[in-house]
Amino acid sequence: MMNTLLVASEVKKTFIMHMRGGVELPVVANVSFSLKAGACAVLGGPSGVGKSSILKMLYGNYGCDSGQILVSHHGRHVDIASADPRLVLEIRRDTIGYVSQFLRAVPRVSALDVAAEPLMIRGVAQEAAHKRARDLFAELNLPEKLWSLPPATFSGGEQQRVNIARGFITDHPILLLDEPTASLDAANREVVIDLIARKKADGAALLGIFHDHDVRHAVADDVIDVSGFAAGKSAA
Amino acid sequence: MSLSETLDAPADEIAPAASKPLLSVNQLTRVYGSRIGCADVSFDLWPGEVLAIVGESGSGKTTLLNCISSRMTPTCGTVHYRMRDGASADIYKMAEAERRYLMRTDWGFVHQNPIDGLRMTVSAGANVGERLMAVGNRHYGNIRNTAIEWLSRVEIGEDRVDDQPRTFSGGMRQRLQIARNLVTEPRLVFMDEPTGGLDVSVQARLLDLLRGLVSDLGLAVVVVTHDLAVARLLSDRMIVMKEGRVIEAGLTDRVLDDPRAPYTQLLVSSILQV
Numbered sequence: 001m002m003n004t005l006l007v008a009s010e011v012k013k014t015f016i017m018h019m020r021g022g023v024e025l026p027v028v029a030n031v032s033f034s035l036k037a038g039a040c041a042v043l044g045g046p047s048g049v050g051k052s053s054i055l056k057m058l059y060g061n062y063g064c065d066s067g068q069i070l071v072s073h074h075g076r077h078v079d080i081a082s083a084d085p086r087l088v089l090e091i092r093r094d095t096i097g098y099v100s101q102f103l104r105a106v107p108r109v110s111a112l113d114v115a116a117e118p119l120m121i122r123g124v125a126q127e128a129a130h131k132r133a134r135d136l137f138a139e140l141n142l143p144e145k146l147w148s149l150p151p152a153t154f155s156g157g158e159q160q161r162v163n164i165a166r167g168f169i170t171d172h173p174i175l176l177l178d179e180p181t182a183s184l185d186a187a188n189r190e191v192v193i194d195l196i197a198r199k200k201a202d203g204a205a206l207l208g209i210f211h212d213h214d215v216r217h218a219v220a221d222d223v224i225d226v227s228g229f230a231a232g233k234s235a236a
Numbered sequence: 237m238s239l240s241e242t243l244d245a246p247a248d249e250i251a252p253a254a255s256k257p258l259l260s261v262n263q264l265t266r267v268y269g270s271r272i273g274c275a276d277v278s279f280d281l282w283p284g285e286v287l288a289i290v291g292e293s294g295s296g297k298t299t300l301l302n303c304i305s306s307r308m309t310p311t312c313g314t315v316h317y318r319m320r321d322g323a324s325a326d327i328y329k330m331a332e333a334e335r336r337y338l339m340r341t342d343w344g345f346v347h348q349n350p351i352d353g354l355r356m357t358v359s360a361g362a363n364v365g366e367r368l369m370a371v372g373n374r375h376y377g378n379i380r381n382t383a384i385e386w387l388s389r390v391e392i393g394e395d396r397v398d399d400q401p402r403t404f405s406g407g408m409r410q411r412l413q414i415a416r417n418l419v420t421e422p423r424l425v426f427m428d429e430p431t432g433g434l435d436v437s438v439q440a441r442l443l444d445l446l447r448g449l450v451s452d453l454g455l456a457v458v459v460v461t462h463d464l465a466v467a468r469l470l471s472d473r474m475i476v477m478k479e480g481r482v483i484e485a486g487l488t489d490r491v492l493d494d495p496r497a498p499y500t501q502l503l504v505s506s507i508l509q510v
Contacts, residue, residue: 018497018502019501056493060487062494063486063496085472085486085487086285086472088490106444106447106469107440108444
């Protein structure tokens, strides 16, 4: 029996746009699913259905109106939906990793430091963290001349590979992936598929959004249809 | 079956994530006659945590910073600080001398305008060395070496150690002010618009430097800024103020990416995209 590492239960999210007269924008409702160790689940459904919003709520980046997101963290379970900021940061440091769709580049910080940072904030020495980042960059075919440069001027695909290295560098038990292969060529998509397979073998629980059919087919153990959580549906 | 039974981890209350707060601000209020400077502000700050206080000019953020750093007496409310011996002290019940010693050693204050935090007519080295002497260092050679070391940490060359900050650019002055504050290895640093008034390229360099120092030294920081990009880059948590009151508070990226209060939505939507 596989371990369940995360359970989302009846999660609801609505945006209230105060700048537009308080119009309510329902995003999702009744989001319920669980993530198991050693498996990759995929969020399915058309654009705009709320897939990214679900990932962001799981990461504590978006708040939830109601519901629970229970995570196995340091041997106990905690509810991200109601966790205080310090606990959310601790969960991000040790339990939930996230590969965002776009890299948020910080001026003057090299690609190597961007990728190594999640290890360094966990206390890994710079040398060891950089070595791991270099290994991942090499595997992802990121040209070596870029490694010591800040990624702000990189192409979309290069930035995405820095982001992937940053997300995969730790051994977080849960990993969230927001279209990690969107700007990659076929060869690098294969590398990411392989990285995901290794994470699964290591017992991580993954949840991703993949618009690329081949990638989805290669990695998905389970498809969660987000259309079923469309906010309108459950409003009655 | 309850939710908790579906997870394999044992049921438990959320554990308090280590230690006690370094600073506890409780219902702090400062009024100027009938006008509110800041009202009913409460928060805790833990060791190593960076808190940004954001809001427009006149929102009360500088008044709040001055009240929690003992530079201005609040009308009511309390500020407790955990001393190095672990005891919690009400900073407004301390003797004046004790509070001054705390400010010179365990705390730092980085002003928006470096002129307010530096002595412009003594050398850069002396600006840094002065704080060391205040904590009892007397050996000239050691003080000078430590000063040079700190100047290099803030990217000021050894050849400038004997120059007065009058001869420095704005960015260098700000870096010197930071070195002067950090040389005594404080645990808590207050910053008032530390990048205000600097060119963007100079800002980027300073922010990068601050980020590195804060994480290397494990500093707790309260930084006041009107610049949301600075808050995103430097802080873990943020407080949004308007008309002296806290409008919204929380994890920095949550507040910026999913703002709830109308005023926060206005602030976030007012940022120009480059």
